[in-house]
Amino acid sequence: MSADPIVPTPEGPVRGIRRADGTLAFLGIPYAAPPTGERRFLAPQPVAPWSEPLDATAYGPTPQRRPEDNAIIPEPSVPGDSTLNLNVFTPSPDGARPVLVWIHGGGFSAGSPASPWYDGHAFNRDGIVTVSVSYRLGFDGFGVIDGIPDNRGVRDWITALEWVQRSIRAFGGDPDRVTIAGQSAGGGAVLTLLGMPSAQQLFHRAISLSGALGDLPRTLARERSLRLAELVGTEPTSEGFRAVGERELTRRQHEASLLGKTGLAATTSTLTDGLPWGPVIDGELITRATPESLAAGIGSGKPLLLGATDDEFTMVFDSAPRMLRWVPVGLALRVVERSRAVRRNWRRANRDRRGTGAALGRFVTDRVFRSLVVRVAEARRNAGTWVYRFAWASPINGWAHHCLDVPFWFDCLTEEYVAAVTGPTPPQALADDMHAVAVAFVHDGEPGWPDWHTDPGTTRVFGDQPAISRSAYDDALPLL
Template sequence: MTRSSTDAPVVHTASGPVRGFWRDAGAPTASAAFLGIPFAQPPTGPRRFAAPVPPEPWSEVRDATAYGATALRRDPGGTLIPEPPVVGDATLNVNVFTPTVEDDDALPVLVWIHGGGYTEGSPASPWYDGSRFNRDGVVTVSLSYRLGFDGFGHIDGAPDNRGVRDWIAGLEWVRANIAAFGGDPERVTIAGQSAGGGAVLTLLSMPSAQHLFHGALAVSAALADIPADVARARGERLAGVLEIAPTLEGFRSVSESRILKNQSKAVGGRKGLGLLSGLIEDGLPWGPVIDGELIPRPTVDALRDGIGSDKPLLLGATDDEFTMIADRAPRALRVVPSFALLRPALRDRAVRRAYLAANRPQRAKGSAAMVGRFVTDHVFRSLVVRVAEARRNADAETWVYAFSWVSPTKGWACHCLDVPFWFDGLDRERVADLAGPHPPQSLADDMHAAAVAFVGDGAPGWPAWRTEPGTARVFGGDGLQITTSAYDNALALV
C-alpha cells in the first residue's frame, strides 16, 4: 500500500490487523490515522486495580477509525485544552498518526502523554492530532492511562503506580508494533505536557524504562513524586470516606463512579486559590509514587545519579503557568502585600527577600500576580532548573526553553497555551479561546520546527544548557532569542 492509495489503510499489529483512514489521500501531505488500538485488556473485573495485561489477539480486521474509551469519565468543563471523554471499558489504547504505512525508510516517532494533573485529561483531544508532525516526517502516537486513585492510589494487595505501568505497557506496544506503521522503534521520543511532562521525567528517571525510548521532551512538567507513606495515608483516608477496608477487596466492592466522586475528599478537594495553596503545601493529590520498586528514588535524585543520562532532553515552561487563577482572587486579598502572602510558603526570610527581589517587575503587577508567579516557579520553573542542573554531567545534552508569548484572552503566558504551537495546530478547535483569533503562525513555525528537529536529530537548534548554565531559548518574539537569564527569577527556590 502506498500514500496514493485511496483504499482504507490496514496494518497488521502483533495482536491482529487494524483498519484506519486516510487524511488528504493522494496528496503529498497524506497521512493515516489509526485510533483506539488496545495495548492492554480493559482494566475491569479481575483486572481492576491490577497491572495492565496484554490484549487478546484477534484475526478479523479491527476498525480503528474512532477514538477508544478514555479513563476520563466526564467532561470537567472549563479546561483549557479540549479533551473529551469517550465512554467504554477498553480505556488502555493508543492512537497512531503516520504519513505512510509502508516505507523503506523508518521514521522517527513521537509518543505523546496527555496532562490533566494525573486525574483528568484525554488522548482524544484534537490538539494532539499528529498530522502536522506526519507532514514533517514524524510518526506520532498518543496513549491513554488510568487516572486519579484508579491509576495511582495505594491499595493493600494491588500494585502501586498502575498508571505508570500503563505508560510502560503503551511504550512496549510502540516498541513491538511501530515499525508496521512506518516508525523506527530505535528512534522514539516521549513527550508530554503538565502531568504528561511529569510522566516524561518520571520515565526518564526509571531504570526499568530505559529501553523504551531514546529522547524526552517535557513541556511544563508537573512532578508528583509522592512518598510511599503519603500515598498509603491518602488511600486509607479515601477508604474511610467510602466506609470500606483499605484493601483490594474493599476497593473492588465500590463502583468506579463512587470512587471518582469521593477521591478529592481524601486530599482536600480544593479549588481556585485553594488549589494554588494546595499545590504549594501538599503537592499533587495523585500521581507517581516513590514505591521503592518500580520508582526507586525521587526523580531529580535519580537523574543526578545518571539514570537516563544517555538520552537527550528538551524541557521548559511558560512564564506564568497558573497566574490567571490568582486573577480571580478576592479584592481584599489583592491589597495584602506580597511578602505577607508568601510568608507561609517561604518561611526563610533570606530566601523570601531574594525571591521578591528577583521578581520586582512581577511584584509591581500586584499581589495576585506575584502569588501566581510563585506557584509557577515553585511547581514548574524551578523544576526546569533543578533537572537541567542534575544533568550537567550527563552523556547526552539538555536543552531548555521558556515560553513568554502572552495570550490576548488570558493576559499571561499561561498553562497549556504553548501546546498548539508545538503541534502547529493554531487552527484547531478552541485554540482561539486561549490564544485569541490571530495567534502568530511564525511562532508556531519556530516551535514546531524545534520539536521536529529534536525528535529527528536529537537537537532542537540552540546551545545546550551546559554550554553556559542558564542558557535557554525564549519563544515569544521574533527571531532566535537566546538568553542565560530566562530562569533567574526562579533561582531562589532551587
C-alpha cells in the same frame, strides 16, 4: 487507493482512516486488556488477540469519564471499558520514520488523548509518526492498596511503550528512534520515565513541556488511599475498592487527598504536599525522587528538551476575591512559603511583579514548574539538556499561561478552541518556529542552540527577545 487501510499488529490487524492529506490515523488501538472486574487495580494485562480487522476509526474509551469544567485543552471523555488504548498517526505504513509518543497532562487525575490538539498531522507532514496514549488516572492509576502493584499508571506508560517497540514498524515507525513527550503531568511523566532504570530501553529522547512531577512518598499516597476508603465506606482492600463504583471513587478522590484540610490549607496543599495523585516513590519502579535519579546519571545518554511558560497559573489569581488586591505581597507570600529568607530572596529577584495576584501567580509558577526546569538541567549537567522559555502572552488575559504553548508546538493554531486562548490571530510564525524546533529534536536530538552542559543557563526564548538568554530562569533560582 483504499479508503480503509489495514495494518497488522502482533495482536491482530487494525483498520484505520485515510485522511484527505493522504496520512493515516488508527484510533483506539488497545495496548492492554480492559482494566475492569478482576483486572481493575492490577498491572496492565495482555490483550486477547483477534483475527478480523479491528475497527480503529474512532477514539477509544478514556479513563477520564467526564470533561474537566476548567480544562484549557479540549480533551473529550469517551465511554467504554477498553480504556488502555493508543492512537497512531502516520504519513505511511512504509519506511522507518522517527516516532513521537505523546503523554497527555491533567494533573495525573484528568485528561484524554482524544484531543484535536494532539492530532499528529503536522508531525506527519514533517516525516514523524505520532502516537498518543491513555493511562489510568487518579486513585485507579496511583492509589496505594496493600497487595496490589503500585504505580499502575506508570505501568500503563511502560506497556504502551513496549507496544510501540513491538508494533510501530508496521505503521512506518522506527522503534530505535522513539521520543517521549508530554505537557504538565505528561511532562512530569516524561521526567519520571527518564529517571527510571527499567524504562531506559523503551525510548531514546525526551521532551518535557511544563513538567509537573508526582514523586509522592508512598506513606502519603497510602494515607490518602486509606482516607478515600473511609469516605466511600469500604475496606481499604482490592475487594473493597472494586465493590465501589468508579464514579463514586472519582468523585471523592480529591477530597481524600486533602486529608481533612479545609480553607486556605486546602487551597495551598499542592504546594505543601504535592499533587493529589501521581507517581509514587514505591521502592520498586521508582526508588527515589526523580531529580536525584537524574543526578545519579539515569537517562544521561538521552537528549532532553524541557522548559515552561512564564506564568503557568497566574491567571487563576485574576479571579481571586477583590480583597486580595489590598493584601500586601509579603503577607500573601507567607501563606505559600514559610521561610522568610526564601520569600525575601524571591521578591528581590522578582521586583517587576506588580500586584499581589501577579506575584502569587508567578511564585506558584516558579515553585511547581520553573524551578524544576533548572533543577533538572543542573541534575543532568553532564548530559545533553536543552532549555526553553515560552514568553508569548495571550491577548485574552495577558499571561503566557499553562497549556497556551501546546498548539504552537503541534502547529495546530486553526484547531477547535485554540482561538479561545490565543485570540483570533495568533502568530503563525511563532508556531512555525516552535514546531520546527520539536521536529529537529525528534529527528536529530538537537534543537538548534547550545545545551545547558556546554553553556549553563542558555535558554531559547519563544515570544520575546533576545531569542537566546543566559538569565531566563534566574528569577526562579531562590526556590531551588
